[in-house]
Amino acid sequence: MSTKRSQLHSHATEPAYSELGTADEWRxxxxxxxxxxxxxxxxxxxxxxxxxxxxxxxxxxxFHFRGASSSxxxxxxxxxASVWGSPSAYVRLWRGTVNGLxxxxxxxxxxxxxxxxxxxxxxNDAGEAAYLLANGQGxxxxxxxxxxxxxxxxxxxxxxxxEESLSAVMTRAGKQSTAGQEIRLADIEADAGAGMGIFETLxxxxxxAALALAIKDASAKYHGATGKxxxxxxxxxxxxxxxxxxxxxxxFVTGIxxxxxxxxxxxxxxxxALVAVAGELATHCKLTGWPEGEAIHAARKCFAAWxxxxxxxxxxxxxxxxxxxxxxxxxxxxxxxEDISATIDQRILKxxxxxxxxxxxxxxxxVLPETFRREICQGFDEKTVKKVLIAAGLLLPGKDxxxxxxxxxxxxxxxxxxxIRYRDEGE
Numbered sequence: 001m002s003t004k005r006s007q008l009h010s011h012a013t014e015p016a017y018s019e020l021g022t023a024d025e026w027r028x029x030x031x032x033x034x035x036x037x038x039x040x041x042x043x044x045x046x047x048x049x050x051x052x053x054x055x056x057x058x059x060x061x062x063f064h065f066r067g068a069s070s071s072x073x074x075x076x077x078x079x080x081a082s083v084w085g086s087p088s089a090y091v092r093l094w095r096g097t098v099n100g101l102x103x104x105x106x107x108x109x110x111x112x113x114x115x116x117x118x119x120x121x122x123x124n125d126a127g128e129a130a131y132l133l134a135n136g137q138g139x140x141x142x143x144x145x146x147x148x149x150x151x152x153x154x155x156x157x158x159x160x161x162x163e164e165s166l167s168a169v170m171t172r173a174g175k176q177s178t179a180g181q182e183i184r185l186a187d188i189e190a191d192a193g194a195g196m197g198i199f200e201t202l203x204x205x206x207x208x209a210a211l212a213l214a215i216k217d218a219s220a221k222y223h224g225a226t227g228k229x230x231x232x233x234x235x236x237x238x239x240x241x242x243x244x245x246x247x248x249x250x251x252f253v254t255g256i257x258x259x260x261x262x263x264x265x266x267x268x269x270x271x272x273a274l275v276a277v278a279g280e281l282a283t284h285c286k287l288t289g290w291p292e293g294e295a296i297h298a299a300r301k302c303f304a305a306w307x308x309x310x311x312x313x314x315x316x317x318x319x320x321x322x323x324x325x326x327x328x329x330x331x332x333x334x335x336x337x338e339d340i341s342a343t344i345d346q347r348i349l350k351x352x353x354x355x356x357x358x359x360x361x362x363x364x365x366x367v368l369p370e371t372f373r374r375e376i377c378q379g380f381d382e383k384t385v386k387k388v389l390i391a392a393g394l395l396l397p398g399k400d401x402x403x404x405x406x407x408x409x410x411x412x413x414x415x416x417x418x419x420i421r422y423r424d425e426g427e
Contacts, residue, residue: 016081016089019224023287026226029218030082031289033211036201039065039192041290041298043076043159045279047083048230050112050157052278055238056245060136061183061271062158063302064118065198066165066309067190072198073161075212076190077114080159082219084112084227094160095120098129102138102152109154118162123173127181130166133158134184157271160185165309176379179317183268186306226287233285241281248280249273252296256303264317265307272303321380321388328376329365329422337365340410353417354409364396366407366417376418394420 034040046063053060065073078087091114092104104113113133121129132138138152162169165187167177194200196208205211234241252273257266279295282288288295336352352371356364367376377385386403389395396419398405404416 016085017224017227018085018089019228020086021222021225023225023229026082026222027287027289029222030079030215031226031287033203033215033218034079034288035203035290035294037192037199038298038301039072039076039188039190039198040079041279041294042188042275042302043080044083044288045275045282045295045299046157046159047080047112047227048282049275049278050108051110051231051234052241052245052274052281053155053157054110055234055241056249056274056277058249058270058274060134060155060157061268062130062133062160062185063271063275064160064162064166064185064187065190066162066187067197069163070197071190072196072208072212073190074116075215076198077116077159077161078219079215080112081114082223082226083230085224087216087219087223090114091116093120094118094129094162098125098132101129101132105133105136105154105156105158106138106152108156108158111156113156113158115158115160116162118160118166118169119164121169123169123171123175126166126169126173127175127177130181130185157275158185161190179264179320182310183264186268186271187309188302189305189309192301229285229287230282233281233287245274245277245281248277252276252299256300265310268306268310269303272299272306275299317380317384318388318391321385322392322394324378324380325376325385325389325394325420326422329420333363333365333422338410340366342410362421365420365422366409367420369404369416369418372418376420389420394422396421 031044034044042063043065052058065076067073074091077091081087081090084090094115094117118126133156136153136155166181166185167187170177170181190198192198192200196202199208199211202208202211205214249270250273253266253269256272257269276296276299279288279290279298280292283290283292283295332352333355336348336350337355338346338348338351338353340354340356351368352375353365353367356366373382386395390397390403395403396405397403404418406414406416409415409417
């Protein structure tokens with residue numbers, strides 16, 4: 001590799017921490033502009049929260065601002081970056097390989113990694129990248145002598161932005177995102193609903209563009225000192241924070257999670273709680289210029305936006321499975337199932353099974369095993385699908401409690417089928 005290429009490679013992964021101006025100047029010029037803007041307050045709180053993850057015993061994870069072009073997403077990322085260094089150097093791009101992300105994650109261990117433009121990542125790699133960053137461990141590779149090298153490890157929070165969600169990016173590659181991937185990168189609608197994109201309060205400036213420009217200019221003049229002061233505070237108060245932070249996280253989660261909330265939702269809520277606690281602690285030690293409760297309010301609003309995008313407080317995978325099953329019968333219920341009581345030959349293309357009037361209510365579909373495995377369960381573990389459908393009362397198990405039953409079918413004799421009672425969601 002030439003010297004020039006080596007220098008370029010080194011620059012691509014070098015730490016971007018830098019300092020210009022004082023923490024007080026940053027607070028007065030930038031921290032105060034975030035007040036009343038929930039997404040901006042949340043982004044800054046995320047920047048502060050990465051170093052608390054180890055103290056709180058929380059896992060790595062990310063947040064993704066999703067929204068249209070020029071909605072202010074990149075401004076939020078630059079503002080967050082200004083806590084630790086110059087936004088022009090600190091903010092990275094999703095573009096690149098998964099292996100490259102390992103190096104960036106390691107460099108930002110116990111801190112914040114910022115990645116803009118998720119649409120630039122290879123759609124085939126998007127899901128793996130989300131898992132990689134949140135799992136905190138790189139791939140195991142062999143050394144030159146064939147022995148396994150120690151994999152890279154990290155613990156961090158990462159902040160992302162783009163016009164698409166993770167699931168939308170994966171769809172371009174014909175892939176379906178899993179609940180595990182979606183909870184690792186919590187999707188938040190960037191538009192705060194005030195008609196100004198990500199902004200809600202302009203602080204006397206004429207429009208959102210002027211506020212974005214003010215943040216850009218101020219972050220170029222003042223950055224990095226706040227992160228250094230934050231670390232000093234954490235080191236000096238480490239002993240008391242060991243008990244305080246977990247207690248505050250528990251309090252926040254209890255206040256936003258319904259009693260029947262799924263474990264997936266609680267896991268994400270704890271990450272939002274860590275962010276809220278970081279913002280409030282930084283406010284307490286006079287780093288932000290915010291009133292008390294500002295960070296908690298912002299985290300609550302952003303969590304509500306995530307919940308709306310996620311689809312509710314139940315188990316995401318279960319909802320997706322049920323939606324897929326309902327979609328299958330809405331599409332094929334009238335075209336690929338034969339009437340089991342018909343007395344004449346039926347011409348059914350790509351037959352999926354038979355239907356009959358239910359013993360108790362509605363129509364029952366007798367799905368043939370191969371169709372059940374290949375189409376009903378497509379993309380999901382077969383045992384999980386059966387369990388979800390039985391719990392929802394859609395799949396009727398036999399007297400022997402097995403999920404399938406043996407029935408005599410026209411032209412097929414005794415055959416094993418899955419009996420599904422299709423119900424409209426409105427019923």
